[in-house]
Amino acid sequence: MHCPRSRRRFAGIAVSCLAFAAASLAGCKQTVSDAAWPSRPIEISCFAAAGGGTDLIDRALAGAMGQILGASINVVNRTGGNGGVALNYVWSNPRDGYTWGGFSESIHPAPVMGAHHTTAKDWHWFMAAGAPDVISVGPNSPYKSLDDLIADAKARPGQVKAAASLSGSLHHAKLLALEKGAGVQFKMLPFKGSQPSNLAILSGEADVVFTSISEQAELLKDKKLIPLAMAEMEPYEFPGLGTIPAAGAQFPGLGELPVQQWLGFALPIDTPADILSKITDAFVKAMESPEIKQLAADTFLTLYGYHGEEAGRRAAEMESAWCWTLYDLGIAQKSPEEFGIPRPDDGEQ
Known part of the structure; x- marks a missing residue:
């Protein structure tokens, strides 16, 4: 007569115990997981x-x-x-x-x-x-100075092709600052990063590139890129190349960008x-x-x-x-x- 009730009572206790054990185990698992981090790549x-x-x-x-x-x-x-x-x-x-x-x-x-x-x-x-950013061209470029580049950009508005990484990137912002200061307009070619931008000079896709001196370093050392000017307010001493002049000396708007x-x-x-x-x-x-x-x-x-x-x-x-x-x-x-x-x-x- 009393067995079914006893079984139900025992079953209820068992379920409660199992639930408590599961919760405790989950808590332990979380603690072990956090303590063991990282446990995979x-x-x-x-x-x-x-x-x-x-x-x-x-x-x-x-x-x-x-x-x-x-x-x-x-x-x-x-x-x-x-x-x-x-x-x-x-x-x-x-x-x-x-x-x-x-x-x-x-x-x-x-x-x-x-x-x-x-x-x-x-x-x-x-x-x-x-x-810092540097403005560079290929070794066979007709531009031997920043003045040459600006003069051609003025003569051919929107035709000088410039690579400057992503649209809206710091390099793009440097390009825009130079355009504004010099009163010129380049044809901006967006790429998925600085390396593709640098390589665009080697392939002939672009006429000039705006990326960091670190990202251009090996190409500069190998004379595959030729620096015209730093897109900054200060010149830069590059081993083997001497002093790279600062474009900011001519175009101070480059110093107004509050981003590094x-x-x-x-x-x-x-x-x-x-x-x-x-x-x-x-x-x-x-x-x-x-x-x-x-x-x-x-x-x-x-x-x-x-x-x-x-x-x-x-x-x-x-x-x-x-x-x-x-x-x-x-x-x-x-x-x-x-x-x-x-x-x-x-x-x-």
């Missing part, structure tokens, strides 16, 4: 093409940080959409620390260029290094704190490694090592200045106001 989704500055520094960081973290870090080039392909890929993956975005300063205009909805505040930034090149990576802002801490620690140690320091020396990079609040502040300032500049020039597809990005002079960043 990490991917850096680089938004720029292979061979460029972002790709180069990401691969160097992958090697140095992988040794520190005890995990393999692979760099995959996910180009296209003004950085949107890489941004979307990273953003859509789980927040488990296994997918990083390989970015540079050229990612900051992404929201106003229609590439992605996130802004600087939505990411943790790791800014490893950067270099940085190369590195980023993670979504809601990455778990314990995982972020491990990544940050590895980044700091990697920046002091002989491998990274030697890379900087070999490729004319200035090491930064910005992360945390410092990198976040710099990212927000560059995003604000750059997005509004592109919007005022009529290049941006959307208004920075749509994303809550203040104007630089609003004092809100």
Whole structure:
């Protein structure tokens, strides 16, 4: 008579115990998982093409940080959409620390260029290094000086072909600043990164290229690219080539761009704190490694090592200045106001 009731009571107790055990096991599993991170390979989704500055520094960081973290870090080039392909890929993956975005300063205009909805505040930034921009041509170019280039651009408006990486990138902004200062118009040829832009000179696709001196370094050494001027306010001493004059001496508008090149990576802002801490620690140690320091020396990079609040502040300032500049020039597809990005002079960043 009482067996069915006893069985039901026992069954209820058993179910409760199993549920408690399952919950406890799940909790233990989560703790073990976090403590054991990383337990599988990490991917850096680089938004720029292979061979460029972002790709180069990401691969160097992958090697140095992988040794520190005890995990393999692979760099995959996910180009296209003004950085949107890489941004979307990273953003859509789980927040488990296994997918990083390989970015540079050229990612900051992404929201106003229609590439992605996130802004600087939505990411943790790791800014490893950067270099100044240089304006160069091929060895058989008719341009022997910046004056030659400007004179031809004035004589043939919109016909001198210029390669300057992604549309809306820092290199593109340097090109626009020179156009404005010299009163000329180039034919901008957008590419999926700095390396394809440099190679466009070798193939004859472009007449002049605007990329960083680090990204051009090997081609400059081999005399496959000839520098006309730095797209900066200061000249530059390049070993074997002497002093490269500063275009800013003639066109001071180049000094008004409140953006500097940085190369590195980023993670979504809601990455778990314990995982972020491990990544940050590895980044700091990697920046002091002989491998990274030697890379900087070999490729004319200035090491930064910005992360945390410092990198976040710099990212927000560059995003604000750059997005509004592109919007005022009529290049941006959307208004920075749509994303809550203040104007630089609003004092809100």
